[in-house]
Amino acid sequence: MAKLGFIGTGTMGNPIAARLLAAGHELVVSDAAPGATANLEQRGARRVASPREIAQECEVVFTSLPGPAQVRAVVERADGLLSAKRPGLVHVDLSTSSFDAVQSLCALEAAAGAALIDAPVSGGAHGAAQGTLAVMASGDRAGYDAVRPLFDAFASNVFYLGESGRGTIAKLVNNLIFLAGALVCRRASCSRRRPASARASCCRSSTRARPGSTPGWLRSSSRAISR
Numbered sequence: 001m002a003k004l005g006f007i008g009t010g011t012m013g014n015p016i017a018a019r020l021l022a023a024g025h026e027l028v029v030s031d032a033a034p035g036a037t038a039n040l041e042q043r044g045a046r047r048v049a050s051p052r053e054i055a056q057e058c059e060v061v062f063t064s065l066p067g068p069a070q071v072r073a074v075v076e077r078a079d080g081l082l083s084a085k086r087p088g089l090v091h092v093d094l095s096t097s098s099f100d101a102v103q104s105l106c107a108l109e110a111a112a113g114a115a116l117i118d119a120p121v122s123g124g125a126h127g128a129a130q131g132t133l134a135v136m137a138s139g140d141r142a143g144y145d146a147v148r149p150l151f152d153a154f155a156s157n158v159f160y161l162g163e164s165g166r167g168t169i170a171k172l173v174n175n176l177i178f179l180a181g182a183l184v185c186r187r188a189s190c191s192r193r194r195p196a197s198a199r200a201s202c203c204r205s206s207t208r209a210r211p212g213s214t215p216g217w218l219r220s221s222s223r224a225i226s227r
Helices: 013-022 038-042 051-057 068-076 099-111 124-130 141-151 166-193 196-207 216-225
Strands: 003-007 026-030 060-063 090-093 115-118 133-139 155-160
Touching (some): 003 013, 013 026, 013 124, 051 060, 090 099, 090 141, 099 115, 099 166, 115 141, 115 166, 124 133, 133 166, 141 155
Parallel strands (some): 003 026, 003 060, 060 090, 133 155
């Protein structure tokens, strides 16, 4: 069994980390919230103060964080992963990110001798707890091959999609399909339950975009999808 690092033990990260522990792996964990790792520590994980400490001990480090800014900070801050100066490190990022952020981070880590695998997941916290997530991975093939067996602890469907960023594009497309479905359901609900005047207002509000409301990660990744 492997000794793994895990950074970000929140809604998704915690059940994924728990599954890795249940599979027999040794875990070194870190999270900004003091109590976020308590249940994992009770099951044998060891908490440390910084990403650097994790990278000094572990050849494979998972991150599961709110977004691109948090992932980059964990990598490049003064006590971040790269400060450990560990060539051969494999960083598996399970977070939902953007294409541009992944490409930039991949180049940064490669220059330091590390490999980034962007491997966003789908299936929610319940799927993480049940071990039925879908993983959409991309990046360095040798790095992916090295960590591929680890995904079996928490995922039932694992896809390798090629060069860095493609896994993130697949996840964002998945999210857009889900959101489109939710919009259709909302409009159908408007049509069933409201009088004609209210239906028109509801449907206009559900499709009207506020100026500047499109998130940056969506704009950058949409450009990547259209390439």
